[in-house]
Amino acid sequence: MVFQGIRKMRLAWLFLSALACSSLQAAPVPMDQNGFTEYMVAKMRPEAGETPVQIKEPLALTVGSLQVNLGRLYAFCQQSVLNCDAEASNFAKAMADALKVANAPIDKDAVRLVIRPTDYVQSVELASAKAGSPTHLQYRPLVEGLVALAVLDTPRSIRTLSDKDLEKLGLTQDQLFDLGATNLRKLLKPLSEAATPAAPGKLGQLATDFFETSRVALHDDWKPLVDAQGGVLLITLPAANYLLYASDDSPQAIDALRAAGRKVAQQSPAPLSSAVLRWTQQRWELVR
Structure with a gap:
């Protein structure tokens, strides 16, 4: 009887503990x-x-x-x-x-390029200035509102590279961006294998790797796909790891591309941009 009483007390205690843990988790x-x-x-x-x-x-x-x-x-x-x-x-x-x-030696093989909003760069630099340690990130304008940004790819995070890191590496900014582009091409599947031409009225997507949107920094790599799509390529970057593209530049197709991008962005923990970009021989251009 004593054993049964103790057993019941233990069960009650376990039940109450489970309730307490559940309430904490909730x-x-x-x-x-x-x-x-x-x-x-x-x-x-x-x-x-x-x-x-x-x-x-x-x-x-x-x-x-x-x-x-x-x-x-x-x-x-x-x-x-x-x-x-x-x-x-x-x-x-x-x-x-x-x-x-933050203070560890920089592995040159871990240098990458990412696409980020211009206001992200401005907010980081402003915060560092307010903290009394001004930081100048290594970036290049892509289109209005977006930049290509040099970063360090670590096992658990992505760290922006600054002017101080440039000194540590002993590189010019041109050399840093060339290095980031080279490392991206080693990391990612060739675009010719990753992206098939989008049929009219259909959207292609790249979403298998965190650095898929970084391909936008590799402007010339897109030309074979542009040629295969009859000279037209529009893209949007709704999330850091998600790129949508189309071969149709009619107003209806542009609206459809934007709508699809907004849907992806709403479901992503890391939304990036609602902008639609057009590939041209010289650069990406913003579609207004």
């Missing part, structure tokens, strides 16, 4: 900016170890020498509450990895 992520910022501080401190994590302002932190902008993660969490906690944990781990490699 605790909602704060959706106001101040609460979300404090929530991310709590996420990041265990990952940062002895490196101080401090709040600069709502949705902006400093982690040691790193400037951390929470704006994109916050926007994702507002749209996808159920996936927010997991994405926040991934974000914190990526931050910890970036912290480890």
Whole structure:
């Protein structure tokens, strides 16, 4: 009888413990900016170890020498509450990895190029200036609102490269971008194998690798596809790892391309751009 009583008590305790754990796991992520910022501080401190994590302002932190902008993660969490906690944990781990490699020697084979919004570059440089350590990122304008940005590809994160990194590498900016382009071509499947010509009224897509949108920085690599599509190539970059392209430049086709891009962006934790670009012999051009 005593054994049965103890057994029942244990079962009750396990049941209550399970309820407690369930309620903890189900605790909602704060959706106001101040609460979300404090929530991310709590996420990041265990990952940062002895490196101080401090709040600069709502949705902006400093982690040691790193400037951390929470704006994109916050926007994702507002749209996808159920996936927010997991994405926040991934974000914190990526931050910890970036912290480890910030002062490590730069592996030239890990230099890449990515496409990012111009306002992203401006926000990073402005934040570094406010923090008293001005940083000048290594980038080149692509079209209005977008740039090609030099980065370092680490196992858990992507780190932007600055003028200080350029000095460490002993390269000019032209050499840095040539290196990033060379490494991309080694990393990615040739475009002729990855992208088949899009039929009229249909969209092609590239979404198998995080650096698929980086192909836009390799302007001349697209010419064979342009020729195969009768001289027309329009693209949009709705997410960091997702590129859509078309062979039709009618107003209806452009609208369809934009709509498809918006749908992808709404479902992505890393939306990139709603712009539609046209390939020309000299450069990419913005389709208005």
